[in-house]
Amino acid sequence: MRNPLSDKVINIKPSGIRKFFDLVQEMPDAISLGVGEPDFDTPWHVREEGIYSLEKGRTFYTSNAGLMDLRIAICNYLNRRFNLTYDPKSEVCVTVGGSEGIDIALRAMINPGDEVIIPEPCYVSYLPCVELTDGVPVTIELQEKNAFKLTAEELEAAITDKTKILILSYPNNPTGAVMTEEDLKPIAELVQKYDLFVISDEIYAELTYLEKHASIASLPGMRDRTVVINGFSKAFAMTGWRLGYAVGPELIVRQMTKIHQFCIMAAPTTSQYAGVEALNNGEEDAAMMRESYDQRRHYLLGRFKEMGLSCFEPHGAFYMFPCIKEFGMTSEEFASALLKAEEVAIVPGTAFGNCGEGFLRVSYAYSIEELKVAMERIERFITKLRREQR
Amino acid sequence: MRNEILRMLENNSKIDLHDVALMLGTDETVVLGEIEKLEKEGIICGYPTLINWDKTDIDKVSALIEVHVTPQRGSGYEKLAERITNYPEVRAIYLMSGAYDFAVFLEGKTLKEVSMFVTTRLSTLDDVAGTTTHFILKKYKDHGMILIDKPVSERMKVTP
Structure with a gap:
């Protein structure tokens, strides 16, 4: 039999998370701080709307771009919250989670050989999605000393005459870094100077704790150069509903919708009806969850300080990115040893790019009670490590 | 901070005050002082336990x-x-x-x-x-x- 597989797919590196996932599976009693999704249930009124839609027999496909009511709700929400203006008729595509949005945006924009700049550490799908489209990923290693923000110098150094797209992802998974409007301005200037485009993954936009989220698409001259990816998973605790959206200039969104139409048809109808309810009546839920995440963020910052573990202060998302370089172990070694010794699962920073070496991604999408136990165990673990090293 | 303390206590009156202080990014003495004030003002009226x-x-x-x-x-x-x-x-x-x-x-x-x-x-x-x-x-x-x-x-x- 011939090899049934594509060389391109074979050559894509499996997700670093996967390896760790398998390790954790063998320890069913381990406490995990490894999850990249909210611990809240979807607000009941949102779930109920999904249930009503089923009861009423709304079980057919929607239009490819999504229910008109949902697209209108999305545009109103983005305008209200982030000062973005899009036309629901032609500039919105409702997708199966933010992940699909990233994929179809790349597929709609990349020609073979185009370079795509990916600042790392970052979410795991950008790089493989670029490779699948025959684009060339060019990574930038973000620095802790810059609070993991992308600087104009770093960006300009990575730009070549083949560069076409910059992927921005703030608030960031896994670092929790946020870029303010001031931080984004010099980036936007370079994007225009070199005639680039931006895919801005803003899935954590609702989760900023010190400053309001700023979208690069709202800066002068950037609207027509930016595709904004967002969704319901993080803002409204709806990961399992698989519902997201992409907005951008009609020129790009029309082609994205074409790919979406052939590969997906339409996002799940039940989820779309629930999504309308979330956007129109869910802002209080989002605020309640934000307050709770912020308390946990403070709690972990305080606990890390008490145990003397170096960690920069994240301003967004629900992750901490503490530095473990003092122990002279790789992130993977540290995470495995911690799992074995104290049964606490934390994802090594290297799962999000090579420059995640020396860091861990600690998710605080857990109750304070769970975090408390985990922190006690981590404290015991590093106290022992330090004693042994002395 | 007041309202956040109230919301935390409403859900769990046994919550560790050291944890509350960490969660609010402040000191335990500040939290304790605030709670005492809330008690004096009759805003916190008691700490009963919910029993099934x-x-x-x-x-x-x-x-x-x-x-x-x-x-x-x-x-x-x-x-x-x-x-x-x-x-x-x-x-x-x-x-x-x-x-x-x-x-x-x-x-x-x-x-x-x-x-x-x-x-x-x-x-x-x-x-x-x-x-x-x-x-x-x-x-x-x-x-x-x-x-x-x-x-x-x-x-x-x-x-x-």
């Missing part, structure tokens, strides 16, 4: 009594309400809008005890024009806490 008695071997009967009142000139509802609050059997009393005046939540050991209380104590008060007794059959949620068992979370341990 159904799961114990102690039998309890609870009832909601609708009370119709003919209020007296001058004292209005307050005087009567005050009298009713003094009975230890009364767990809660609210002044209501709508079809009746007071909602009184009673707790007793037996059905008979509760009925006796209504007929001999409540109904005989001056100003009480009539009562309707509803026995509570099952509590599903109380004080914001769900009392029925929730399914175990199926969230995966590690996701990107």
Whole structure:
């Protein structure tokens, strides 16, 4: 039999998370701080709307771009919250989670050989999605000393005459870094100077704790150069509903919708009806969850300080990115040893790019009670490590 | 900070004050001072524990009594309400809008005890024009806490 597989797919590196996932599976009693999704249930009124839609027999496909009511709700929400203006008729595509949005945006924009700049550490799908489209990923290693923000110098150094797209992802998974409007301005200037485009993954936009989220698409001259990816998973605790959206200039969104139409048809109808309810009546839920995440963020910052573990202060998302370089172990070694010794699962920073070496991604999408136990165990673990090293 | 402390305590009055301080990015003494102030101002009225008695071997009967009142000139509802609050059997009393005046939540050991209380104590008060007794059959949620068992979370341990 011939090899049934594509060389391109074979050559894509499996997700670093996967390896760790398998390790954790063998320890069913381990406490995990490894999850990249909210611990809240979807607000009941949102779930109920999904249930009503089923009861009423709304079980057919929607239009490819999504229910008109949902697209209108999305545009109103983005305008209200982030000062973005899009036309629901032609500039919105409702997708199966933010992940699909990233994929179809790349597929709609990349020609073979185009370079795509990916600042790392970052979410795991950008790089493989670029490779699948025959684009060339060019990574930038973000620095802790810059609070993991992308600087104009770093960006300009990575730009070549083949560069076409910059992927921005703030608030960031896994670092929790946020870029303010001031931080984004010099980036936007370079994007225009070199005639680039931006895919801005803003899935954590609702989760900023010190400053309001700023979208690069709202800066002068950037609207027509930016595709904004967002969704319901993080803002409204709806990961399992698989519902997201992409907005951008009609020129790009029309082609994205074409790919979406052939590969997906339409996002799940039940989820779309629930999504309308979330956007129109869910802002209080989002605020309640934000307050709770912020308390946990403070709690972990305080606990890390008490145990003397170096960690920069994240301003967004629900992750901490503490530095473990003092122990002279790789992130993977540290995470495995911690799992074995104290049964606490934390994802090594290297799962999000090579420059995640020396860091861990600690998710605080857990109750304070769970975090408390985990922190006690981590404290015991590093106290022992330090004693042994002395 | 005040309101955040209140929301935390409302969900868990046993919460560790050191944890509260960390969560709010402040010192334990500041939190303690704020709580003492809240207690003094009568904003925090107590720290009772929510118990699901159904799961114990102690039998309890609870009832909601609708009370119709003919209020007296001058004292209005307050005087009567005050009298009713003094009975230890009364767990809660609210002044209501709508079809009746007071909602009184009673707790007793037996059905008979509760009925006796209504007929001999409540109904005989001056100003009480009539009562309707509803026995509570099952509590599903109380004080914001769900009392029925929730399914175990199926969230995966590690996701990107």
